[in-house]
Amino acid sequence: MRAVREALSASLFDASRPTLQRVAKASKLLPNAEAARVGEQVFGPLLCARIVGLLAPEHAIDLTLRLPDAFLADTSTQLDPRQAQALVPAPPSDRVVAVAGQL
Numbered sequence: 001m002r003a004v005r006e007a008l009s010a011s012l013f014d015a016s017r018p019t020l021q022r023v024a025k026a027s028k029l030l031p032n033a034e035a036a037r038v039g040e041q042v043f044g045p046l047l048c049a050r051i052v053g054l055l056a057p058e059h060a061i062d063l064t065l066r067l068p069d070a071f072l073a074d075t076s077t078q079l080d081p082r083q084a085q086a087l088v089p090a091p092p093s094d095r096v097v098a099v100a101g102q103l
Helices: 002-014 018-027 030-050 057-064 069-076 081-087 092-103
Strands: none
Touching: 018 030, 030 057, 030 069, 057 081, 069 092
16 A cells, blocks of 8 residues: 555656746745745645645745645645655644644
8 A cells, every 4th residue: 555655646746846846946036925925825735735845844944934824734735745744843833733723
């Protein structure tokens, strides 16, 4: 089952990786507050989840601290499981609890 899940994750998340890497790179051109706002208002939770896994962890964490709990809850359900392990415990614990409460 693990092998099937890993293969499925790879096929779902890796197909659009080159395009999303360009978007992740471009996010560094904006101030983090602006990048977070664009992500929330333009890209939505699904694309943000795909992009956040391609960012440097410190950049991703800073962006998540600028987004509403409800948006992060929606985004967290779309994260690549291979990258979620590094991202989920990184924000302050009170923020993780707040987002978990939304879920």
